[in-house]
Amino acid sequence: MEEKEIDGFTHIKYKRDSYTAKEMQTRSTEFYKWMDQRRTVRDISDRPIPLEIIEKIILSASTAPSGAHKQPWTFCVISNPEIKTKIRKAAEKEEYDSYNGRMSDRWVNDLRPMATNWDKPFLEKAPYLIIVFKKAYEIKDGEKSNNYYVNESVGIACGFLLTAIHNAGLVTVTHTPSPMNFLSKILERPDNERPFLLLPVGYQDEEAYVPKLDRKSLDEIMKIY
Numbered sequence: 470m471e472e473k474e475i476d477g478f479t480h481i482k483y484k485r486d487s488y489t490a491k492e493m494q495t496r497s498t499e500f501y502k503w504m505d506q507r508r509t510v511r512d513i514s515d516r517p518i519p520l521e522i523i524e525k526i527i528l529s530a531s532t533a534p535s536g537a538h539k540q541p542w543t544f545c546v547i548s549n550p551e552i553k554t555k556i557r558k559a560a561e562k563e564e565y566d567s568y569n570g571r572m573s574d575r576w577v578n579d580l581r582p583m584a585t586n587w588d589k590p591f592l593e594k595a596p597y598l599i600i601v602f603k604k605a606y607e608i609k610d611g612e613k614s615n616n617y618y619v620n621e622s623v624g625i626a627c628g629f630l631l632t633a634i635h636n637a638g639l640v641t642v643t644h645t646p647s648p649m650n651f652l653s654k655i656l657e658r659p660d661n662e663r664p665f666l667l668l669p670v671g672y673q674d675e676e677a678y679v680p681k682l683d684r685k686s687l688d689e690i691m692k693i694y
Contacts, residue, residue: 470482504632504635505684506635507631507632507635508640508679509641509642509643509679510640510641510642510673510677510679511585511591511642512591512673512674512676512677512678513591513594513595513640513641513642513669513670513671513672513673513674513677514594514671514672514673514674514675515594515595515596515671516596516671516672517596518596518597518639518670518671518672520546520548522637522639523546523597523599523670525633525637526599526630526633526634526637526639526670527544527546527599527630527633529629529630529632529633529636530542530544530626530627530629530630530633531544531626532629533622533625533626533628533629534622534625535618535622535625535626536616536617536618536619536621536622537616537617539604539607539615539616539617539622540622541603541604541605541607541616541619541622541623542601542602542603542604542622542623542626542665543601543602543604543658543662544599544600544601544602544630545599545600545601545602545656545658546597546598546599547597547598547599547600547656548596548597548598550593552655552656553592553593553598554593555655556592556598556651556652556655556667557589557590557592557593559646559651559652559655560589560592560644560646560651560667561587561588561589563646563647563648563649563651564586564587564589564646565587567587567646567647568586568587569587571647582680582682583680584680589644591642591669592644592667592669594669594671595669595670595671596670596671597669597670597671598667598668598669598670599630599641599667599668599670600652600656600664600666600667600668601623601626601627601630601664601665601666601667601668602652602653602658602662602663602664602665603619603620603623603662603663603665604616604619604661604662605619605661605662605663606661607661608659608661613661623665627643627665627666630668631643631668634668634670638672639670639671639672640670640671640672640673640677641668641669641670641671642668642669643666643667643668644666644667644668644669645666645667646667649664649667650664652664652667
C-alpha cells in the first residue's frame with residue numbers, strides 16, 4: 470500500500486475499479502431497479518436473524534462520510550424483549566398524543582394513504598431494533614471536543630444503513646416518534662448523544678402489504694443547468 474505524508478498526516482493512495490461508459494450504464498440501471506424495489510414495511514416477522522448480519526449492516530452504515538471524519542454516531546442494537554416492550558409502550562404514548570392533537574389535521578390526512586396509526590406492534594415483533602444516536606459532541610478524558618455537520622453526517626449514515634438492510638434481504642420502517650428522549654432514558658445513553666432514528670429490522674411477514682404509491686418522475690426531482 471503506497472503511503473504519502475501530507476501536512477504531517479499519513480495518506481494512502483486510493484485506487485478502485487473503473488468501468489467503461491457501457492458498464493456504468495448497466496450497473497447504474499441495475500442498481501436503480503434493485504433500489505426501486507425497496508419499500509417501507511410495517512408487517513415484520515419475528516423470524517430470528519443471526520447477529521452477525523446486523524453487525525455487517527452497521528459496519529456498512531459506518532462507512533458513510535462525516536464532518537472531519539468524526540463519525541458522530543452510535544448504533545444501539547436491541548433484541549432484549551423487555552427493553553423492546555418498554556420502547557414500544559413509550560413510543561406508542563408519544564404517537565397517541567401526536568395522532569390526537571399534536572399533528573395538524575393536514576398532516577394526519579397526508580398520512581392516510583400509509584394506513585398508519587399510533588399502534589406500533591413491530592417494535593416488539595421485529596427481532597432487532599436499531600436505534601441511531603447522533604453525538605452532538607465528543608467526550609474524551611472528561612474534555613469536550615467538537616463534532617461537525619452532525620445531522621448531515623448521521624443522515625447520510627442512515628441512508629447507508631437503509632441500503633444495507635435492503636441488500637441483506639431484510640425490511641424496516643423509519644420510525645421517528647416525537648419527542649424521542651425516552652430512548653435515551655431507557656438505554657441510559659450519555660448526555661452527548663441524541664436519538665435520531667429508530668429502525669425495527671427483520672424479514673417481512675408472509676402477509677405483508679405496502680401502500681401502492683408512485684415515486685416522483687426524474688423530471689420532477691432533477692434539474693440540469
